[in-house]
Amino acid sequence: MTTTLLGIVDDRALGTDMRVIVTRPDRLAEAKAAADDVIKAIDAAASRFRDDSELSRINREPGRRIAVSPLMARALAAGLRGARLTGGAVDPTVGSAVRLAGYDRDFAAIPADGSPITVSVTRVPGWRAIEFDEADRTVCVMQGVEIDLGATAKALASDLAAAAALEAVGSGGVLVSLGGDIALAGDAPAGGWAVQTSEDSGAPLDESEETITIQSGGIATSSITVRRWSRGGVVLHHIIDPATGAPASGPWRTASVVAGSCVDANIAATAAIVMGEAAIAWLAANKLPARLVDRDGIVHRLAGWPAPRH
Ligand code: ADP
């Protein structure tokens, strides 16, 4: 078997770990710089933690039609695509529900164990409360609606960063991972990209862990085990069931999905946590290979996800 010498660089971005891998190590610096530019631009457009982002401006001015940048238009389109594909299990209007659950600042600054809070128990406004004109690149949200693109913007950043890095390198293949949301571009190394399946993207690489080999597209993991905190003794986490406005309470604690892009993989991973049991049929119908870990730690491999090699 031929092995390709890879160039790898690790960093932090968007409040999580970032990794760029290229099959042409001599061009690693160019790839990383191109990826950094994309991620910086996504943050400036779609961060809910920055008062100066386009997203914050939209959320501050409900009822007004606002012109957005081409990149923000892509982020909004990706968020709404998620809602359409999942029947609203992924919904960009979870903003106030996420905030009310206690995720109201950069995750690192959230106290692990705080005093009791009242979690919203009303369904979120719903994605139809966003009027988005893709051709005109304008958006208008109804009063009381707060957009959160947390689920799709990070995955979109991976997709666009991988494409930009490939262009900067000129040939070969690129992998970009942002907190385990992984996008591939160009030609995979001999044998494919080997991705370790962990519930925590910060977990170290370990030869004994399950790995999956993919050639193109993307893979994403959503988990309620990493971004979680507690208020008044009640454990909360960051994935909201739009139907209740409260953290999802289904059987899966972690969902990893492979799809044609990182955005689509992430949409499906978040949706699986929200849908619960119903995700099994939905993933099969959409031919999306998935690895679900239930609350007892039992692994369920679905829709063509390969059995682990021992
Ligand atoms: P991870 O950060 O583990 O990759 P996700 O990709 O599922 O997880 O993204 C979760 C983030 O998306 C949350 O932090 C929140 O900002 C937002 N979010 C939470 N619930 C939903 C939902 N039902 N639909 C869309 N976005 C959501």
Ligand code: MG
């Ligand atoms: Mg994700």
